[in-house]
Amino acid sequence: MDVIQEVSVVGPRQFRNNDVAIGAGNEFWTACRSNGLAGIVANLTGDGMLEDPDGFRFLNLSCCSYLDLDSHPQIIEGAIEALRKYGVLDHCISRIRIQLPMLLELEEALGGLFDARVVSAISASAATAGVLPLLASGHLTRGERPLMIFDKFAHFSMNLFKPVCADETTVLTCPNNDLNFIEDQCKRNHKVAYVTDGTFSMGGHADVAGLLELQDRYGLFLYFDDSHSLSVAGSRGEGYVRSQIASLSDDTIIVATLNKAFGSSGGAIMLPKSRTDMEDILTRFGGPLAWSQPMNTAAVGASLASAQLHDSPELKLRQSQLDANILRFDAQVLTPQRGNGFPIKVVPVANTRVVSCAQELLRRGYYVSPVFFPIVPRSQAGLRVMLRSGLSPAAVDHLCKSIIDVVGQDVEVKHDQDATVQ
Known part of the structure; x- marks a missing residue:
């Protein structure tokens, strides 16, 4: 039977x-x-x-x-110069197979500005699509699937992936900046990841100091999208969140777009310098981060020029x-x-x-x-x-x-x- x-x-x-x-x-x-x-x-x-x-x-x-x-002559010229040098707009192949040296030059320059290991992406949304499912499955938390908490006001680009993350782990939504809610879940669960904006698209920002305290106490993993404050805040334009953190811990990732105040195009993922494993996982299995759509040549050239301006x-x-x-x-x-x-x-x-x-x-x-x-x-x-x-x-x-x-x-x-x- x-x-x-x-x-x-x-x-x-x-x-x-x-x-x-x-x-x-x-x-x-x-x-x-x-x-x-x-x-x-x-x-x-x-x-x-x-x-x-x-x-x-x-x-x-x-x-x-x-x-x-975005209209700065040096940034526009950087895009044109890169196109002339490489003679191609979009080198359409996965970066894990072949990559232009200029892309590595950009990631090194951004890493210097932001004091982090940086992986580039075609956009911040593509970065989010690559990172969050791997965070949910435990591959960025050393094999332990975290309970994931999304802030109620997290941007649509993050909320969009709640169902995908929920296929890997338990997903909750908390009131905006509710540290008590987050701490309660940290007490109930061995590993918790919190997903939020660093600076919200309608104004205001995350309680970074309070979140860092929870991280120290419970090992809370912090995922920030700080797109709206990149370049606006920080002595080198590292953004609000990064400027509040002395060094990125093993349990912190910051994503930001290069399309807003940075003045170019693309996205940047700031990873802790100590986590070399994260870069391999993301570039091999991070969805759009591993597909044949790296930043195009003009975007890389413009971003390099902007990085130079940020260091001036x-x-x-x-x-x-x-x-x-x-x-x-x-x-x-x-x-x-x-x-x-x-x-x-x-x-x-x-x-x-x-x-x-x-x-x-x-x-x-x-x-x-x-x-x-x-x-x-x-x-x-x-x-x-x-x-x-x-x-x-x-x-x-x-x-x-x-x-x-x-x-x-x-x-x-x-x-x-x-x-x-x-």
């Missing part, structure tokens, strides 16, 4: 729910498009402005190039200009991020007004992106302002005056922890 085995079925929609995300988000995206706030076509004019086909000029306050390095006085000059613009904005406009020293500010606006307010600001010459559920929790709609070093003091002042004129300062600043499907 055949033995019937019981099958345990988990799901569906244990870790993601497209019906909710699309159902809630489509209304706002449709409103944005119909009001000229999405799908905009415009050219860069060379003076920091954008111009649409009708000749309307405006300033983009939704750009992640916080230090305005120009970095500090641009950081100081950005800091001054952040202080200037914070002195005039009330946001939950006031005083945190980072360039992302979300001006609270009611759901019913957020699109019309953004439309009016654009009419006045400022493109500020409206954010709404599921990008942010339902009760935290607003206008996301992304400040840059190249903005003049007069431009910041006029932007602030325009925001106050359009939005007013009568909206309560909220800090609640509503669920979000990022």
Whole structure:
């Protein structure tokens, strides 16, 4: 007689729910498009402005190039020079088989800047896709599968891999920056890994000091995506998290994009210098890290040029200009991020007004992106302002005056922890 085995079925929609995300988000995206706030076509004019086909000029306050390095002549020339030297845009072969010497030169330069062992990737998202499943399976924690905790506000690029990680280990979600939740799980489980942003895409940052204490006490593995603070923070542009850590322990990985303030293209994975095994595992079995899609030649050349700028006085000059613009904005406009020293500010606006307010600001010459559920929790709609070093003091002042004129300062600043499907 055949033995019937019981099958345990988990799901569906244990870790993601497209019906909710699309159902809630489509209304706002449709409103944005119909009001000229999405799908905009415009050219860069060379003076920091954008111009649409009708000749309307405006300033983009939704750009992640916080230090305005993406248009730096040295970085552009670095990309062109690399293309001329190697004569190929994309050397399409897995790096574990053949790699251009320039790629190793870049990883060595980044390793020097960030005081870490660095593995490059075509993007930070590709790095995440490669690292997280291997972390879940225990191959980055010396064979021990950790319980994985994702911060509720972890970026979509990380949350996307919850189901994949859950196929290897137990996955939990904790409230934003809830150290008590994390410590409780550390007491209950022998090995725990925590996945979070270093600096969140809607402003604010992880409690690095508190997390390091938990790491010292319980061996907590820390995985940070610190894309929004790379180049912005740290004496060599190493980012907020790396600048808070004396040296990367065996239980820490930091991922960051090179596309934002760094001013080039690609991604960087900062590994502890002591863990030579991690690099082999990632480049052999890390999904897109092992496929035939390394950083293309232009991206590597641009990144090398940016690394040189990061090792020069120009970095500090641009950081100081950005800091001054952040202080200037914070002195005039009330946001939950006031005083945190980072360039992302979300001006609270009611759901019913957020699109019309953004439309009016654009009419006045400022493109500020409206954010709404599921990008942010339902009760935290607003206008996301992304400040840059190249903005003049007069431009910041006029932007602030325009925001106050359009939005007013009568909206309560909220800090609640509503669920979000990022």
